[in-house]
Structures are given as C-alpha cells and as structure tokens.
Amino acid sequence: MSRRFMRQKGQRERKRIAGERIEVLFTLAERIFPYEPELADRYVEIALAVQRKAKIRMPRKWKHRYCKKCRSLLVPGVTARVRLRDGHVVTRCLICGHTMRHPYIREQKERRKKRTVKKTYF
Structure with a gap:
C-alpha cells in the first residue's frame, strides 16, 4: 500500500x-x-x-445543544429559552444572553410533502 x-x-x-x-x-x-x-x-x-x-x-x-458564545450546555427551560418565530427556532442562552436563530424549513417541507402525499392517495 x-x-x-x-x-x-x-x-x-x-x-x-x-x-x-x-x-x-x-x-x-x-x-x-x-x-x-x-x-x-x-x-x-x-x-x-x-x-x-x-x-x-x-x-x-x-x-444546537450548546451556546456558541459561552460554550455552555443548553437545556430548554433551565439554561435556554426556545421560541418559534416566523420560520425560525430562536434559542436564547439564559447564562450569557446570546441569541441563536435556526431556520426550520426542512421540517416544514417534510410536513407539506406528507400532506400532499396523503391528498393524492385518499
């Protein structure tokens, strides 16, 4: 080799x-x-x-389980506040106050795809 x-x-x-x-x-x-x-x-x-x-x-x-700023473990309700806003998951670290936004387009697309598949078969 x-x-x-x-x-x-x-x-x-x-x-x-x-x-x-x-x-x-x-x-x-x-x-x-x-x-x-x-x-x-x-x-x-x-x-x-x-x-x-x-x-x-x-x-x-x-x-998405750690804060990008203070590098602490994010546990929803304890060290993080998680909210859904306009196609984004907004996570706020309760230790340092840093806010992270992540789109959830993939989940929305999957949900739409499931709905259209169901409509065509039934």
Missing part, C-alpha cells in the same frame, strides 16, 4: 474516534447536568476542543 493511502486511512480513523468521543462527551454532559452543571459545561468545552483538533463537523444532533 502507498504512503498516501496509509495516511488517509489513519486520518479517517482519527476522525471516527473523534466523532465517537464527541458523542460520549455530549451524552455524559446531558446525564450529569442535573447534578453538576459546571462539569457538564466542561464536557462541552472538551468536545468542542476535540472537534476543532480533528477538524470535523459537529454532528447535527449536538450542533
């Missing part, structure tokens, strides 16, 4: 391991949050450091 192939194989392996570590850290942060919120925030910081070091994208599942 060539050196290039071996290097790419090693990089893929490192990225896979980094993804698993991020998953574990966020899961631990969610579990420990009711008992020790500071430790949960530390787990989030470590997960973000792993993500940056491995140069991988944050999994979609966890992307």
Whole structure:
C-alpha cells in the first residue's frame, strides 16, 4: 500500500474516534447536568476542543445543544429559552444572553410533502 493511502486511512480513523468521543462527551454532559452543571459545561468545552483538533463537523444532533458564545450546555427551560418565530427556532442562552436563530424549513417541507402525499392517495 502507498504512503498516501496509509495516511488517509489513519486520518479517517482519527476522525471516527473523534466523532465517537464527541458523542460520549455530549451524552455524559446531558446525564450529569442535573447534578453538576459546571462539569457538564466542561464536557462541552472538551468536545468542542476535540472537534476543532480533528477538524470535523459537529454532528447535527449536538450542533444546537450548546451556546456558541459561552460554550455552555443548553437545556430548554433551565439554561435556554426556545421560541418559534416566523420560520425560525430562536434559542436564547439564559447564562450569557446570546441569541441563536435556526431556520426550520426542512421540517416544514417534510410536513407539506406528507400532506400532499396523503391528498393524492385518499
């Protein structure tokens, strides 16, 4: 095997391991949050450091679960206020006051698609 192939194989392996570590850290942060919120925030910081070091994208599942400004775990009703406004999910961090807006167009499209499919068959 060539050196290039071996290097790419090693990089893929490192990225896979980094993804698993991020998953574990966020899961631990969610579990420990009711008992020790500071430790949960530390787990989030470590997960973000792993993500940056491995140069991988944050999994979609966890992307909106931490504050982009203060890097704390966002738990709706405890550390975050979540509202729906004009096609956006508006999340406000109750620790630092940072506001994040995420469109929910994909969900609306899926809902519309389900409605049109049902109408055509019935």
